[in-house]
Structures are given as structure tokens and as C-alpha cells.
Amino acid sequence: MSKHVLIVEDEPNIVESLSFLLERAGFEVSSEPDGAMAMDRIGALKPDLIILDVMLPNRSGFDILRDLGELAEAPHVLMLTAKGQARDRQTAEAIGVTRFMTKPFANAEIIKAVQEMLA
Amino acid sequence: MPHSLTGTRIRQQRGRAGLSQTALARLVGISTSYLNLIEHNKRGIAGKILLSIARELGVPPSTLTEGADSELTTALLEAASAAPDHAAETFALAEFAGRFPGWSQLLASVYRQNRDQEAVISALSDRLTHDPFLAESLHLMLSNITAIRSTAEILTSIEDISTEQRNRFDVAIHEESRRLSDATEALIKYFDKETTQNEPSEAPDELSESDATSMPLESFLVRALASNYNPSILATEYHTTLHAVFRRLASLKRSGMDAPEMGLIITNAAGQTLHRHALSDFPLPRHGNACPLWPVFQGFSQPERPLQDLIELPGGAQFVTLTIALPRAVTTFGEPPDYQSAMLFVPLDQSPWLKTSQPARDVGISCRICPRENCAARSEETVL
Known part of the structure; x- marks a missing residue:
């Protein structure tokens, strides 16, 4: 059974390319553009990994991370941060994220990261 | 113990008078070692000894206690503290300012320019981030x-x-x-x-046009005299705020009126100076770093309550202060009020207001140039 990846990102063209790449790599892919809806989707889909953007409409990626910390079985999180925003990275690390991908990223890098995290 | 540069000035004047330390000590009736401590600013001096020394040196006591312009001294001390690696001889500061007034002004001016530009750069950098x-x-x-x-x-x-x-x-x-x-x-x-x-600007000390129009100078002075410079009465008579009256009162002396010289600082809750009018004996830092013990900051803990205090600076100068924090605009339900605190201050000997019975509260100008020991409010080391 293929692993499930949820992309929480509000930029539709990034979602389009990531979905294309992840599906080709054999993953089942869903997406959610609204920060406020993310936790409901996570609860319903129970993904194995979440690709999570920091700046989202209605609710930030950090807030979602904090809620994930409350779950008994939290999925893996690959955080998307902007290049040069060291502060974002520090905040995410403090909440418990260990894997980051900075925008703009190379396709091969993000697919490799997801594969390693779900191996 | 009051710390000032009086000792340095005594040493300077003694040199000019051609007297040895031993000779002056004998004339005044104190030991040479005690005079030596005084001259190195390690002992405070006031009262009879100060008067005796001034008399023997043939100068008015104020020459020894006031010396160089305190704003210049403050700027030079700040310059020294900003570059501690150079170990500038701060103990000889008054001597330096007295012997080389032009160089001192130049150094102070270059330092101020540099400090102001650093503040602008810091503000712009902060802006890029936030x-x-x-x-x-x-x-x-x-x-x-x-x-x-x-x-x-x-x-x-x-x-x-x-x-x-x-x-x-x-x-x-x-x-x-x-x-x-x-x-x-x-x-x-x-x-x-x-x-x-959006060219960055310094906090203005000029009176706004609306203050000047609503409180015309001549009539304001008449009413100010009649009310004994009472801001509450003046605010009621002119249907304006106490902060507006403070600004008008602080402008009187500058406008050439025969009135007590009043200084003024208005800040927001972030400590940013919005309006500043310094006095020569009470310099105000341009960009933050002011003494947190000033009543203007205490005002934020008791908004809209009028506070009257007596404060004393490290050199011994005392000032009566009137402080009040007011909301900048009409407060709205559900919105936090944006308070601004204003402190009007006047030298004690010129104060038109009733003296408070409480003793003077010790404050400083800013930590870097404040000699007060064991101050709980200290946030950085002094260079003194």
C-alpha cells in the first residue's frame, strides 16, 4: 500500500508540480490550501507525511505544528521555509520539526527527503 | 555619594592658580590625601569645603560645580562608552573639554552624527525584517x-x-x-x-501649528502667570489636553518670554521619543537608552493619573517633574489604548509649583554614564 502525503500549501502551482512528482514517485497525494482546515484534513486522511508551508491563509504553519504536537501519533512533517528566514527555522525546530526544505527547492531534493523520511 | 567632575575642575583651577596640592590643602584645612581623592572624583564635595576651595582659588563655586556644558560632557562620555577599546581617559574629560573646546565640540558632533546614523540604519534593518x-x-x-x-x-x-x-x-x-x-x-x-x-527624522521639539494657534503666546503667558503655571487650570481654560499645555509651557522660554525654563519629553509605551526639549543640565538621549527610573516611564503604570515628583540627577541637580500618560486618541472598546506619557520638568530653584514633601528620588540620564551603584534598574555597565 502506498504511503499518503498531504501537501498543506496555498500556492496552487507548487501543489500541482509537487503532486505530479510525488505521484510519479509512487505516493498517494492530497492537498489543503487553507491553514484553518488543515487539522480537520489531517484527522480525516491520517497522512503518513505532511509537507507544510509556514505562511498560510487563516492559520500559520507554526500553529498547525503545535496542534500536531498534541496528537498521540503525529505524522512526519517536512517544513517548507523561505530561504534566509533563519528565524522561521529556529521556531520550527523549537516546536520539534527536524526536516526542512527551503524555497526555492530542487525537485530531486524534495522527493529524496520524502522518501528518506518514509523509508 | 554624588559623583561629578567637580574634582577634575578643582585640579584644573589649582594648576591655573599655580598652587601645589599640599599648599591648597593647607589653605583649606584638609589633608593632602583627602584633596587628592577629591581631585580624582573619588570623594564628593559640597558645602563649606567647596566654598573654601573656591575662595582660595579665586573662582565662583559654580565654576567648580558646573564647568563644561553638561550636554557636551554627556556626548563625550557616550562617545567614550561607545568605543571602550580606546580606553578614553574619562577622568580627564572636563579638562579636555575645557582646554580644547573646539575639538570637544567636533568630537561630540561627529559622535552624535554617527550614533544617529546607526539608529537610522538599525531602524531600516528592523523594518526590512518586520x-x-x-x-x-x-x-x-x-x-x-x-x-x-x-x-x-x-x-x-x-x-x-x-x-x-x-x-x-x-x-x-x-x-x-x-x-x-x-x-x-x-x-x-x-x-x-x-x-x-519617508526620510527618518528626529523627535521634534518645535511647537505644532495647532498648539500655537489654539494657545497664542501672549495671552497664554498671562494666563500661565495668573494660574502659577498650573497645567490643569490652563488645559481647562483652553479646552485642550495636558500634553498640549506641556508643549506650550516648554516653548515659553525659547520664545523669549520671561518664564521658568521647562524641559519636556513625550514617549510612547515602546520608549520611543516623540517630542523632546532638553535643558542644559538635563540632557535627553535622542534614541532610547534613557534612565528607566524617570517618572515619564512610571506614567505608563498609572495611566491618566497626574504625578508630581522631585528627582535628582547624579551631579546633584534637582528637578520638579509633572507627568501624565494619556491615550493618543479616543479609546475604542475592544482595542488596546495607545498611551503616550509626557514629563514636564523644571529645575527645583525655578519651580513655580508647590514643593513636594517627599525626598528627591535618585535617577540618571542613561546607564552608560550613570555612576549610581547598586541600582536595580541598571541594564548596562557604566563607563565611569
Whole structure:
């Protein structure tokens, strides 16, 4: 059974390319553009990994991370941060994220990261 | 123990008078070692001994206690503290200012210019990090670039893509390129506007036009005299705020009126100075770093309550202060009020207001040049 990846990102063209790449790599892919809806989707889909953007409409990626910390079985999180925003990275690390991908990223890098995290 | 540069001035005047330390000590009736401590600012001096020394040196006591302009002294001390590696001889500061007034002014002026420019750079840097428009624009541009890069990489590196999918990617690149172009244009416009409209400025000490119009100088002075410079009475008579009256009172002496010289500082809750009028014996730092014990900051803990205090600076100068924190605009339910605190201050010997019975509260100018030991409010080491 293929692993499930949820992309929480509000930029539709990034979602389009990531979905294309992840599906080709054999993953089942869903997406959610609204920060406020993310936790409901996570609860319903129970993904194995979440690709999570920091700046989202209605609710930030950090807030979602904090809620994930409350779950008994939290999925893996690959955080998307902007290049040069060291502060974002520090905040995410403090909440418990260990894997980051900075925008703009190379396709091969993000697919490799997801594969390693779900191996 | 009051710390001042009086000892340095005594040493300077003694040299001019051609007296040895031993000779002056004998004339005044104190030991040479005690005079030596005084001259090195390690012992405070006042009262009879000060008067005796001044008499023997043939100078008025004020020459020994006032010396160089305190604003200049403050600037030089700040300059020394800003570059501790040079170990500037702060103990000889009054001597330096007295012997080389031109060089001292030049050094103080260059230091102030440098400090002000650093503050501007720091503010601009802070702005680049925290400005919501810039943060949003940069995030948008990075998202555009990410989408273009990822999509272009797919199109150039993967061959077996359906025509329908390829068309969607083509449209995506076109859309993202247009958005990137729009975002770049908006950013350029923003910076163009900033450079022409938003030159950083110092906190003004000039009276606003509306204050000047609503409280005409001549009639205001008459009413101020009649009310014994009572701000509450004046605010009621002119139907204005106490802060507006404070600004008018602080402008009287500058306008050439025969009135007590009053200083004024108005700050917001972040400590940013919005209005400043310093007195020669009470210099005000231009960019933050002021003594947190000033009543103007205490005002925020008791908003809208009028506070009257007597404070004493390290040199011994005492000032009566009137302070009140008021909301900047009409307060709105559900919104936090934006308070500004104003402190009007006048030297004790010129104060028109009733003296408070409480003893003077010790305060400083800013920690770096404050000699007070064991101050709980200290935030950085002194250079003294």
C-alpha cells in the first residue's frame, strides 16, 4: 500500500508540480490550501507525511505544528521555509520539526527527503 | 555619594592658580590625601569645603560645580562608552573639554552624527525584517520562483508527460511569471515611495501649528502667570489636553518670554521619543537608552493619573517633574489604548509649583554614564 502525503500549501502551482512528482514517485497525494482546515484534513486522511508551508491563509504553519504536537501519533512533517528566514527555522525546530526544505527547492531534493523520511 | 567632575575642575583651577596640592590643602584645612581623592572624583564635595576651595582659588563655586556644558560632557562620555577599546581617559574629560573646546565640540558632533546614523540604519534593518508589506512581497516572490523553477525542471527533465498535463504546466509558468513581474513592480514602487516620502527624522521639539494657534503666546503667558503655571487650570481654560499645555509651557522660554525654563519629553509605551526639549543640565538621549527610573516611564503604570515628583540627577541637580500618560486618541472598546506619557520638568530653584514633601528620588540620564551603584534598574555597565 502506498504511503499518503498531504501537501498543506496555498500556492496552487507548487501543489500541482509537487503532486505530479510525488505521484510519479509512487505516493498517494492530497492537498489543503487553507491553514484553518488543515487539522480537520489531517484527522480525516491520517497522512503518513505532511509537507507544510509556514505562511498560510487563516492559520500559520507554526500553529498547525503545535496542534500536531498534541496528537498521540503525529505524522512526519517536512517544513517548507523561505530561504534566509533563519528565524522561521529556529521556531520550527523549537516546536520539534527536524526536516526542512527551503524555497526555492530542487525537485530531486524534495522527493529524496520524502522518501528518506518514509523509508 | 554624588559623583561629578567637580574634582577634575578643582585640579584644573589649582594648576591655573599655580598652587601645589599640599599648599591648597593647607589653605583649606584638609589633608593632602583627602584633596587628592577629591581631585580624582573619588570623594564628593559640597558645602563649606567647596566654598573654601573656591575662595582660595579665586573662582565662583559654580565654576567648580558646573564647568563644561553638561550636554557636551554627556556626548563625550557616550562617545567614550561607545568605543571602550580606546580606553578614553574619562577622568580627564572636563579638562579636555575645557582646554580644547573646539575639538570637544567636533568630537561630540561627529559622535552624535554617527550614533544617529546607526539608529537610522538599525531602524531600516528592523523594518526590512518586520515590515508586513516586505515580508508578504518576499514570500509571494519566493513562492512564484519556486513554482516556476519546479515546473520548468519537470518540463525539461521529464519526457513522458501527457499533453493535457504539459499544457497545465505551460499555463502555470505563464501565470507565475506574470505574478512575479507584478510583485517586482509593486516592490520597486514601494521603495521609490519610501525614498521620497519617508526620510527618518528626529523627535521634534518645535511647537505644532495647532498648539500655537489654539494657545497664542501672549495671552497664554498671562494666563500661565495668573494660574502659577498650573497645567490643569490652563488645559481647562483652553479646552485642550495636558500634553498640549506641556508643549506650550516648554516653548515659553525659547520664545523669549520671561518664564521658568521647562524641559519636556513625550514617549510612547515602546520608549520611543516623540517630542523632546532638553535643558542644559538635563540632557535627553535622542534614541532610547534613557534612565528607566524617570517618572515619564512610571506614567505608563498609572495611566491618566497626574504625578508630581522631585528627582535628582547624579551631579546633584534637582528637578520638579509633572507627568501624565494619556491615550493618543479616543479609546475604542475592544482595542488596546495607545498611551503616550509626557514629563514636564523644571529645575527645583525655578519651580513655580508647590514643593513636594517627599525626598528627591535618585535617577540618571542613561546607564552608560550613570555612576549610581547598586541600582536595580541598571541594564548596562557604566563607563565611569
